[in-house]
Amino acid sequence: MLYQSRITNATRRTTLVxxxxxxxxxxxFAAPDNSKAIMTGxxxxxxxxxxxxxxxxxxxxxxxxxxxxVITPATDKMSQSQQGRQYGQPGFVGEPINLNVVNADIRDxxxxxxxxxxxxxxxxxxxxxxxxxxxxQDVPWNVALEAVLxxxxxxxxxxxxxxxxxxxxxxxxxxxxxxxxxDSRLDASPLxxxxxxxxxxxxxxxxxxxxxxxxxxxxxxxxxxxSGGAGGDATGGSGDQGLLPIISRRLSRRGSIxxxxxxxxxxxxxxxxxxxxxxxxxxxxxxxxxQVEIETRxxxxxxxxxxxxxxxxxxxxxxxxxxxxxxxxxxPGGTNSGPNPFGVPGGLAGxxxxxxxxxxxxxxxxxxxxxxxxxxxxxxxxxxxAETRGEAKTVATPRVTALNNRxxxxxxxxxxxxxxxxxASGTAVVTTTFVSVPLRLSIxxxxxxxxxxxxxxxxxxxxxxxGIAVGGVPGIDTQRMQTEVLVPDGxxxxxxxxxxxxxxxxxxxxxxxxxxPVVGNLFKRKLVTRQxxxxxxxxxxxxxxxxxxxxPTTTNIQNGPRTTTIxxxxxxxxxxxxxxxxxxxxxxxxxxxxxxxxxNAPTPSAPPANTPSARPGTLGGQRP
Numbered sequence: 001m002l003y004q005s006r007i008t009n010a011t012r013r014t015t016l017v018x019x020x021x022x023x024x025x026x027x028x029f030a031a032p033d034n035s036k037a038i039m040t041g042x043x044x045x046x047x048x049x050x051x052x053x054x055x056x057x058x059x060x061x062x063x064x065x066x067x068x069x070v071i072t073p074a075t076d077k078m079s080q081s082q083q084g085r086q087y088g089q090p091g092f093v094g095e096p097i098n099l100n101v102v103n104a105d106i107r108d109x110x111x112x113x114x115x116x117x118x119x120x121x122x123x124x125x126x127x128x129x130x131x132x133x134x135x136x137q138d139v140p141w142n143v144a145l146e147a148v149l150x151x152x153x154x155x156x157x158x159x160x161x162x163x164x165x166x167x168x169x170x171x172x173x174x175x176x177x178x179x180x181x182x183d184s185r186l187d188a189s190p191l192x193x194x195x196x197x198x199x200x201x202x203x204x205x206x207x208x209x210x211x212x213x214x215x216x217x218x219x220x221x222x223x224x225x226x227s228g229g230a231g232g233d234a235t236g237g238s239g240d241q242g243l244l245p246i247i248s249r250r251l252s253r254r255g256s257i258x259x260x261x262x263x264x265x266x267x268x269x270x271x272x273x274x275x276x277x278x279x280x281x282x283x284x285x286x287x288x289x290x291q292v293e294i295e296t297r298x299x300x301x302x303x304x305x306x307x308x309x310x311x312x313x314x315x316x317x318x319x320x321x322x323x324x325x326x327x328x329x330x331x332p333g334g335t336n337s338g339p340n341p342f343g344v345p346g347g348l349a350g351x352x353x354x355x356x357x358x359x360x361x362x363x364x365x366x367x368x369x370x371x372x373x374x375x376x377x378x379x380x381x382x383x384x385x386a387e388t389r390g391e392a393k394t395v396a397t398p399r400v401t402a403l404n405n406r407x408x409x410x411x412x413x414x415x416x417x418x419x420x421x422x423x424a425s426g427t428a429v430v431t432t433t434f435v436s437v438p439l440r441l442s443i444x445x446x447x448x449x450x451x452x453x454x455x456x457x458x459x460x461x462x463x464x465x466x467g468i469a470v471g472g473v474p475g476i477d478t479q480r481m482q483t484e485v486l487v488p489d490g491x492x493x494x495x496x497x498x499x500x501x502x503x504x505x506x507x508x509x510x511x512x513x514x515x516x517p518v519v520g521n522l523f524k525r526k527l528v529t530r531q532x533x534x535x536x537x538x539x540x541x542x543x544x545x546x547x548x549x550x551x552p553t554t555t556n557i558q559n560g561p562r563t564t565t566i567x568x569x570x571x572x573x574x575x576x577x578x579x580x581x582x583x584x585x586x587x588x589x590x591x592x593x594x595x596x597x598x599x600n601a602p603t604p605s606a607p608p609a610n611t612p613s614a615r616p617g618t619l620g621g622q623r624p
Contacts, residue, residue: 094142099134106130109148110165113141124166127154186252189271194279196266201286203259203266204244243285247278288546289404292445292453296399296410297538299383301392306496306534308391309382370485376492376540383538401544404447413438413462418473437462437476445541451489453541458482459495461535489543496536505529 095117101109109132110121130152136144149156155171157164247266248257255270268278299305386392402408415434422429439461446454461479468475479499487493509524516523 094140096138097141099136102133103131106132120162122164126167126170186271192272192275194268194275196282198264198286200288202242203264204242290447290545291401293401293542294443295540298396299392299394299536300533303532305391370493407444410441411438453487456484492540
C-alpha cells in the first residue's frame with residue numbers, strides 16, 4: 001500500500017510539472033502567418049491560425065534597424081536557379097514584391113531581398129546610411145530595386161552571381177579606369193594584319209576608284225565623308241560606299257585599313273580582338289545577293305486599247321468564281337476583294353465576283369494594274385490578239401538582269417546633230433555635237449522577305465518638236481514619270497500615260513495630168529493623217545536566288561613578332577609543316593606522280609551561275 005501510494009504521488013507530481021511546463025511554453029510558440037508581417041518598433045506581431053503547428057519564432061531585429069514598414073513577397077519564395085535566369089542576364093524578370101516602408105535603411109531592404117530571392121549583395125564602403133521610403137505593389141523585385149537605387153544616386157554592378165551596390169560616382173570612376181586599362185592593354189597587344197578578299201561585296205565605292213587602285217584609312221575614324229557617283233541613290237547603285245566605312249568605324253586607335261581596288265581586297269591591321277570581330281562581320285555582309293530579271297514590253301497602241309484591255313481583264317475577274325484562270329492583283333480605281341491578292345496559284349475557286357461598280361471602274365483603263373503569274377500570261381495573249389487586229393504594236397521587248405537594290409537602265413532613241421560656230425583667231429570653227437533624244441526606262445528592284453519585288457521605276461520619253469526649232473535645231477519635248485510599285489514574283493505591272501502624237505502626210509496624183517498648171521490640181525491631192533497613240537510599259541520581274549554561299553578563306557602564318565593573315569594559296573612566311581623537304585621531293589620524283597594532300601590541290605571550280613529558266617507567263621514568249 002505504501003509503495004502504491006508513493007507511485008500515485010509521483011504520478012501526480014509529474015502531471016503537475018508537465019501541466020506547468022505546457023502553460024509556461026505557450027508563449028514561446030507561434031502559428032505560421034501567410035499574411036503580411038507588420039513590423040512596428042522592435043517586435044513583430046503575428047496572428048496565429050487555429051489547429052496549425054506552432055514553429056519557433058525568429059528573434060526580432062533591433063528597434064534602430066526596423067522602422068515602421070510592411071514588406072511581403074507577392075508570391076512564394078523561388079530561387080534564381082529555379083527561374084532559369086539570374087539578375088543581369090537578358091530577359092530576366094524578378095518575382096513581384098510588395099514594399100511599403102518609411103525611412104527604412106537600404107541595407108534592411110537588401111537583406112530582405114537576399115533572404116527571399118537568394119541574391120548575393122556586396123555593399124561598397126561609399127554607401128552610407130541611406131533612408132528609403134517606397135510604396136510599390138506587385139512590381140518585379142529587380143525593377144523595384146533599380147528604382148530605389150536610382151532615386152538615391154546608387155548603382156549596381158553584376159559580376160557572376162554577386163551584385164555590388166555603390167554610388168554612381170564610384171561606378172563612373174571605375175568605368176573610366178577600366179577603359180584606360182583596356183586601352184593600355186590594346187596598345188600593348190601585338191598587331192595582326194588580315195587580307196580579306198571580298199567575293200560579292202565591294203571593298204569601297206568611289207574612294208578606291210578616285211585614288212587609282214588603292215585607298216587607306218587609319219583607326220579611330222568616326223567621321224567619314226564619301227561622295228556617291230552620278231545616278232546613285234540611297235538604295236545602292238553608283239553611290240554604294242562598300243564595306244570600307246562600316247569596317248573603319250570598328251578599328252582601334254592603332255588600327256588601319258587599306259583597299260586594293262584591283263583585287264577587291266581589304267587589308268586590315270589591328271589587334272587580334274578587332275580582327276576577329278571584323279572577320280565575322282565581313283563573313284555576314286559578304287553574301288551573294290539575289291538577282292531580278294526585269295522583262296519589259298513596250299507597246300504603242302491607240303488610245304482605246306488600254307480601255308479595251310481593262311474591260312477584258314475585268315470580265316476575266318468576273319469569271320474567277322466560275323473557275324477562270326485570270327488573276328488580277330489590283331484594279332485601277334478599285335480594290336480586289338479576293339483572298340489571293342498576289343496571284344499565288346491555288347485558291348482561285350470560290351472567289352466572290354466583283355460588283356458592277358468594280359467592273360465598270362476596271363474597264364476604264366488598264367494603267368496601274370498589277371497581276372499575278374496567270375494574269376501575266378493572259379495579258380500576253382491579249383496583246384498578241386490586239387497586234388493581229390492592228391490596234392497595238394510592240395516596239396521593244398528588252399530584258400535586263402539586276403542585282404538586288406542595284407539600278408538597271410534601258411534606253412532606246414536617236415541623237416540629233418547640232419552644229420555650233422565659234423570664232424577663233426578670226427577663223428570660224430564649226431563644232432558638231434549630238435543631243436540624245438531617248439526613251440529611257442530606269443528600274444531599281446528591291447526583294448522583300450515575302451517574295452515580292454518593290455520596283456522603283458523612272459520613265460522618260462523625249463521626242464523631237466520641229467515646231468519650236470531655233471536656227472534649224474528642233475526642240476525636244478520631254479515626258480517623265482517616276483513611281484514605286486509592289487509586284488509579286490512573276491507578276492506584271494502596267495504603266496502608261498506617255499502619249500505619242502504621230503502625224504503623216506500622203507500625196508496622191510495622176511501621172512501626166514497632175515503636171516498641167518492650174519488644171520493639174522484637180523488630179524492630185526494631199527492627205528494628212530494624225531493619230532494619237534499611247535505608250536504602255538508592261539514590266540514583269542522574276543527573282544533568281546543564288547544556290548551557294550561564299551566565305552573568305554584565310555590562314556594565319558607567323559612572321560616574327562607579328563601575325564600575318566593572308567589568303568590562300570600564297571605561300572609567304574615560314575613554310576607550313578606539311579611542306580616536303582628536298583629529300584622527300586627527290587623521292588616523289590622517283591615515285592609515280594601523285595599530288596600530296598593539301599599541297600597544290602586542285603582549286604574547286606566556281607559553282608555554275610544560276611541560269612534563268614523558262615517560266616509560264618512570259619511576256620516575250622520563250623526566254624533566250
